[in-house]
Amino acid sequence: MNQKITIAIDAGHGGKDPGAIGHRGLQEKTVNLAIANELKKLLNNDKMFRTILTRKNDSYISVNKRREFIQKHRIHLLVSIHANSSKKKGVSGASLWIISNNRMNREISNYLKKNQSSNLLCNNLQNIFNANKNDLFLKKTILDLQFNNLKKIELDLSKHLSEELNKQIKTKKIDLNYASLGILSCIHIPSILIETGFITNLVEEKKLSTTAYQKKIARAIYIALKNYFINQWKLNKKKFN
Ligand SMILES: [Zn+2]
Numbered sequence: 001m002n003q004k005i006t007i008a009i010d011a012g013h014g015g016k017d018p019g020a021i022g023h024r025g026l027q028e029k030t031v032n033l034a035i036a037n038e039l040k041k042l043l044n045n046d047k048m049f050r051t052i053l054t055r056k057n058d059s060y061i062s063v064n065k066r067r068e069f070i071q072k073h074r075i076h077l078l079v080s081i082h083a084n085s086s087k088k089k090g091v092s093g094a095s096l097w098i099i100s101n102n103r104m105n106r107e108i109s110n111y112l113k114k115n116q117s118s119n120l121l122c123n124n125l126q127n128i129f130n131a132n133k134n135d136l137f138l139k140k141t142i143l144d145l146q147f148n149n150l151k152k153i154e155l156d157l158s159k160h161l162s163e164e165l166n167k168q169i170k171t172k173k174i175d176l177n178y179a180s181l182g183i184l185s186c187i188h189i190p191s192i193l194i195e196t197g198f199i200t201n202l203v204e205e206k207k208l209s210t211t212a213y214q215k216k217i218a219r220a221i222y223i224a225l226k227n228y229f230i231n232q233w234k235l236n237k238k239k240f241n
Pocket residue numbers: 012013019020028082083084
């Protein structure tokens with residue numbers, strides 16, 4: 001592996017937007033940033049990876065600005081970190097989220113309508129798009145195939161994530177969910193959102209406030225990413241040998 005894998009880490013909320021707030025006053029934005037920073041450290045210490053962060057401090061950045069930032073950089077994977085909330089205090093546990101089919105189909109249609117060249121595709125695909133500017137069917141087919149591929153990556157990765165989160169924080173079964181979330185809606189990179197726990201659950205609020213627990217979550221994400229990419233690398237090696 002010569003080229004480093006670039007992971008974009010997105011700490012949800014920030015600044016005037018605290019995100020969910022716990023009964024003891026813990027703010028989601030603080031937990032998200034702490035986990036993002038721990039994850040950054042782990043990934044940067046591994047020569048396989050490099051990272052970029054959508055926010056590095058307690059600043060407000062809109063979802064659109066985050067998307068623009070992600071689109072400007074060459075990124076292999078986006079990991080967005082959040083904590084959940086519920087009116088029911090008893091609800092707890094981590095969960096994983098990827099983009100819904102409906103939302104991605106809408107994003108693909110919008111992209112095709114704009115009909116402008118951008119750096120959202122790899123060079124080979126961009127060349128095909130440029131050479132077939134008016135062939136909407138061809139372009140849509142290519143983007144649909146790309147979406148299927150992204151989804152496959154997200155599904156594989158979610159298995160690794162739920163396995164490692166289970167090991168590290170011993171939470172109950174971790175579900176994979178689909179949603180129409182702006183941060184996950186870039187058409188060109190696999191994106192996954194992790195709800196690390198319920199900040200409105202007293203036990204989880206207490207855990208999420210500690211550095212030890214934040215480190216455990218970051219470690220689980222790091223190991224999951226590492227295992228996923230090592231597996232991919234082994235599979236590719238087999239294919240080409
Ligand atoms: Zn959130």
